[in-house]
Amino acid sequence: MPARCSHLDQIKVKKTSKYVCEECLKTGDTWVHLRLCLSCGHVGCCDSSKNKHATKHFHATSHPLVRSIEPGEDWTWCYVDEMSPGDIGDI
Numbered sequence: 001m002p003a004r005c006s007h008l009d010q011i012k013v014k015k016t017s018k019y020v021c022e023e024c025l026k027t028g029d030t031w032v033h034l035r036l037c038l039s040c041g042h043v044g045c046c047d048s049s050k051n052k053h054a055t056k057h058f059h060a061t062s063h064p065l066v067r068s069i070e071p072g073e074d075w076t077w078c079y080v081d082e083m084s085p086g087d088i089g090d091i
Helices: 022-028 051-060
Strands: 036-037 043-045 065-068 077-078
Touching: 022 043, 036 051, 043 051
Parallel strands: none
Antiparallel strands: 036 043, 036 065, 065 077
């Protein structure tokens, strides 16, 4: 039986109207892609970006799940279980 993400019950946020990494804006930096924290709604830049704010947010908060908010992408990642939990519904 394949492993399952044990953090799906922590999803509280499914959408955002923010499409910027606010930490990068504050420092004048740019980002490559954006990730949405499904626990609190924080939007941070991806690990391909210089500052990796989405991962830094995970380390600071332990919020386990992020999803891509890039157009055409619909994947989710669990930092704790180090896996994509697959389709988690309409987010």
